[in-house]
Amino acid sequence: xxxxxxxxxxxxxxxxxxxxxxxxxxxxxxxxxxxxxxxxxxxxxxxxxxxxxxxxxxxxxxxxxxxxxxxxxxxxxxxxxxxxxxxxxxxxxxxxxxxxxxxxxxxxxxxxxxxxxxxxxxxxxxxxxxxxxxxxxxxxxxxxxxxxxxxxxxxxxxxxxxxxxxxxxxxxxxxxxxxxxxxxxxxxxxxxxxxxxxxxxxxxxxxxxxxxxxxxxxxxxxxxxxxxxxxxxxxxxxxxxxxxxxxxxxxxxxxxxxxxxxxxxxxxxxxxxxxxxxxxxxxxxxxxxxxxxxxxxxxxxxxxxxxxxxxxxxxxxxxxxxxxxxxxxxxxxxxxxxxxxxxxxxxxxxxxxxxxxxxxxxxxxxxxxxxxxxxxxxxxxxxxxxxxxxxxxxxxxxxxxxxxxxxxxxxxxxxxxxx
Amino acid sequence: xxxxxxxxxxxxxxxxxxxxxxxxxxxxxxxxxxxxxxxxxxxxxxxxxxxxxxxxxxxxxxxxxxxxxxxxxxxxxxxxxxxxxxxxxxxxxxxxxxxxxxxxxxxxxxxxxxxxxxxxxxxxxxxxxxxxxxxxxxxxxxxxxxxxxxxxxxxxxxxxxxxxxxxxxxxxxxxxxxxxxxxxxxxxxxxxxxxxxxxxxxxxxxxxxxxxxxxxxxxxxxxxxxxxxxxxxxxx
Numbered sequence: 001x002x003x004x005x006x007x008x009x010x011x012x013x014x015x016x017x018x019x020x021x022x023x024x025x026x027x028x029x030x031x032x033x034x035x036x037x038x039x040x041x042x043x044x045x046x047x048x049x050x051x052x053x054x055x056x057x058x059x060x061x062x063x064x065x066x067x068x069x070x071x072x073x074x075x076x077x078x079x080x081x082x083x084x085x086x087x088x089x090x091x092x093x094x095x096x097x098x099x100x101x102x103x104x105x106x107x108x109x110x111x112x113x114x115x116x117x118x119x120x121x122x123x124x125x126x127x128x129x130x131x132x133x134x135x136x137x138x139x140x141x142x143x144x145x146x147x148x149x150x151x152x153x154x155x156x157x158x159x160x161x162x163x164x165x166x167x168x169x170x171x172x173x174x175x176x177x178x179x180x181x182x183x184x185x186x187x188x189x190x191x192x193x194x195x196x197x198x199x200x201x202x203x204x205x206x207x208x209x210x211x212x213x214x215x216x217x218x219x220x221x222x223x224x225x226x227x228x229x230x231x232x233x234x235x236x237x238x239x240x241x242x243x244x245x246x247x248x249x250x251x252x253x254x255x256x257x258x259x260x261x262x263x264x265x266x267x268x269x270x271x272x273x274x275x276x277x278x279x280x281x282x283x284x285x286x287x288x289x290x291x292x293x294x295x296x297x298x299x300x301x302x303x304x305x306x307x308x309x310x311x312x313x314x315x316x317x318x319x320x321x322x323x324x325x326x327x328x329x330x331x332x333x334x335x336x337x338x339x340x341x342x343x344x345x346x347x348x349x350x351x352x353x354x355x356x357x358x359x360x361x362x363x364x365x366x367x368x369x370x371x372x373x374x375x376x377x378x379x380x381x382x383x384x385x386x387x388x389x390x391x392x393x394x395x396x397x398x399x400x401x402x403x404x405x406x407x408x409x410x411x412x413x414x415x416x417x418x419x
Numbered sequence: 420x421x422x423x424x425x426x427x428x429x430x431x432x433x434x435x436x437x438x439x440x441x442x443x444x445x446x447x448x449x450x451x452x453x454x455x456x457x458x459x460x461x462x463x464x465x466x467x468x469x470x471x472x473x474x475x476x477x478x479x480x481x482x483x484x485x486x487x488x489x490x491x492x493x494x495x496x497x498x499x500x501x502x503x504x505x506x507x508x509x510x511x512x513x514x515x516x517x518x519x520x521x522x523x524x525x526x527x528x529x530x531x532x533x534x535x536x537x538x539x540x541x542x543x544x545x546x547x548x549x550x551x552x553x554x555x556x557x558x559x560x561x562x563x564x565x566x567x568x569x570x571x572x573x574x575x576x577x578x579x580x581x582x583x584x585x586x587x588x589x590x591x592x593x594x595x596x597x598x599x600x601x602x603x604x605x606x607x608x609x610x611x612x613x614x615x616x617x618x619x620x621x622x623x624x625x626x627x628x629x630x631x632x633x634x635x636x637x638x639x640x641x642x643x644x645x646x647x648x649x650x651x652x653x654x655x
Contacts, residue, residue: 002529006515013517318512324474325509326578327502327530329495414474415507415590 003332007339010319014312021308022348025395028301029352030359032294032387037356037378039287046072046276049193052124053099054252055269057081057089057259058241063270064279070101070241071272073111073194077103080238085265089244092258094251097122099243102206102236105165105177110151112165112199114206114236120146122245125193135159136186139201142208142230145182146200149190157184165201165209177209180226192374204234244269298391302398305344309337309402313409320410334407341399342392349388353380423586423618424448424471428480431466439478441466443641450585453609453619455629458638464622467638468590471620472505473497485585502531505586506579506617511595513575514563521545521559524577527584534582548577551614552607569600576608583615591623605631 011018050071058066059079068074090098099122102114120131120138136159139146147157157163161184167175182201190196208229212222224232246252252271259269320333357378364375380388424447431441441463448454458464469475470482473489476497482489485504489497501507506527514523524545528535538544549559552573563571572592579587589608593601605628612619621632629635 009517010515319515321509322513322515323526324498325472325507325513326527327498327534329498331495332530414469415472415509 003335003339004343006323007336007343010316010336011340011343017312018308018344021305022344022351024304025301025345025348025391026351026355028294028298029349029388029391030355031297032391033353033356033378033380033384034359035290035294036384036387037360039290041376043280045192046279048126049195050125050272052122052128052245053243053272054246054249055244055256055259056241056272056275057086057244057267057269060266060268063268063275064282066241066268066270067272067275067279069103070243071194073103073113073198077240080240081242081267082265083235083237083239085262085267086239086242088264089259089262089267090242092255094246094248094255095244096247097245099123100203100236100239101241101243102203102238103240105167105206105209107151107163107165107199108155110148110197110199112201112206114201114203114239116203119200123195123243125191125195129191131191131195132189134187134189136184139185139205141183141185142202142204142234143180143182143226144185144202144205146186146188147184148188148196148198148200150196151199152184152187157187159184159187163199165199167213179223180209180229190374203236203239207234207236208232299394301348302345302391302395305341305348305395306398306401309341309399310405313402313405316406317409317413320406321413321415324410324413325415330407330410333410334403337403337406338396338399341395341402345392345395348395349391353384353388422447422483423450423452423485424620425483426481429470429477429482430479431470431475432478433466441470441642443467443480444643446636446641448618448620451613451616451618452634453612453632454621455632455635456620456622456638457624457626457629457635458622459624462638463642464624464638465590467642468588468622472507472588473501499531502527503533504584505588506581506584508572508575508579508587508589508592510591511568511572513578514571516562516564518563519560520549520554520563520566520574523563523574524548524581526578528582531582534584536582538582544581545577548580548611549574551611552577553603568595569604572596572604573607576604576611580611580615580617583617585617587612587617587619589619589621591625592621593628594623594625601628602631 056066056070058070059077059081061078065075065078069077086098086100089095097118099118100115103111105112117138124130134149134152136146145163151157162181163184164176164178164181167177182205188195208226211229211232212219212224244255246255256269256271259267323333323336324330360375360378367375426443426446428445429441429443430439432439456464456467458467466475470477471484473492474497476494477490480490484500487500489500492500515526518526525541528538528541535541546556546559550556554570554573554577558566558570563574566574572595575592592608593604596604608619609631621628
């Protein structure tokens, strides 16, 4: 007890120089915890983007690629699939519902997704939430559009505004579908998923803006107005992908195999959870590297502490001699240094955890506004506790070095102080 | 009552040295005695004190303190013995700068249950000691860095005396004091040591202080290491 008291008083006495040490530990610890938090949040955010969908079906490529472009709006489809195949599979007895997806156009950097009303009926995210409307309702007319929360807030759109869709992902003046504007009829509530950054239109709308286009370019002198387009056959011939909900989840792998063996067209069906796991495995390497780096940062922080402890050894020689004179054993002196390392590490861990907590709290409004992503309150779990324990143990191991030196010196010096 | 210190044929040699630093044939100190040991620097004074305090272990010979054979005790037993039975006062900087006057005085009681028991009511004992040593009660809770060197040395005496150890070891405690303060300090030291019957071994190179002591031992006279044989030439 007296040793802990002495340690604390002695630390407090040298607080000015120790504050920096404490901060370097705290910052490395907060980095360690922060990286772990982001990793977990990113994972849960990815996992919460899609739920309740049993299969995602698209042109044959890789499952991860299919999932990335169809669900996460990352990258592009290599190929489309025919409406005929889609109808064929959708009508199978095991299939409960389907959501067709048509991608390829954009609006001011936001992806445009062509779909039908089943999207609002069946698409679920997070904890099996359906999409909810902040204003308006699902689209009905060919040129109606429903905006994701971020699209509306960032671009300042409200109901009844007109927006123009651009062909492809890049917005140049020459590729605008400016003859056929869309009419905002609904704005979705934020979901914290890529849906917030999506412009939803009807499949027929996608078809309509492309009726006077051939092979991806406008045909000069050939123009069909929006009204005329409505009278054309707007039944899509191709879609990018579709999502499938089954009557019985247990049949997922059977239906998947059937789709993958589909004779008329090379198709790929993937179970979202399996593809996500595959994606995560691919990112695992990166995660490991990140962890190793943060691990080294922590070691660097603790080495800073070791340096400070070692540099105080000389100036504390008298302190040690006094303690020896009043009856302290050399192992008391040793413990004094180890305790000091321990106290510094524990304080550093607490301060680091506090930094993470306060930092997330402070960053939350900005992250929500900027990325539509809600940072949940950081609640340390067993894993975090374990990491902090490792930091503390490392600190104790490190402080064994100055402790041992002090032990040896106090044996040699005894009551005489050589300064 | 046996002698507080009895040493016989005590030898000590630093590691790697070829001759003894210290070789004392015989020295006895009676209980309650105030002994002045005069020794210039380099006379083995420090080694002698470290042996007495049980920091160093004699190479040979016997060292009995209060009837206990220090020469046959192991390291931690000697540490415990020092904590229980000895008060030590240094030249200066005796005190831990981050503790208050009171906390510094009570420090030995945390390392020795015997001294704690003998101190009884620790706060009252501390107050009494500080009062007797002429330290204003306003200073008691202050950090020791606020005190003058003379005041600090008196706090060191209070610390050495708390819990009534039988033996006080003082290593040049007055060298940082001016003459007036020094005499006052010695008077207080003697009075308080006498009050609890502690024996004093006081080491200094300063011959002026010697006159205050009833018994003076010159370390150079008692310490007689065998003549050093220095081979300057090796005969072919």
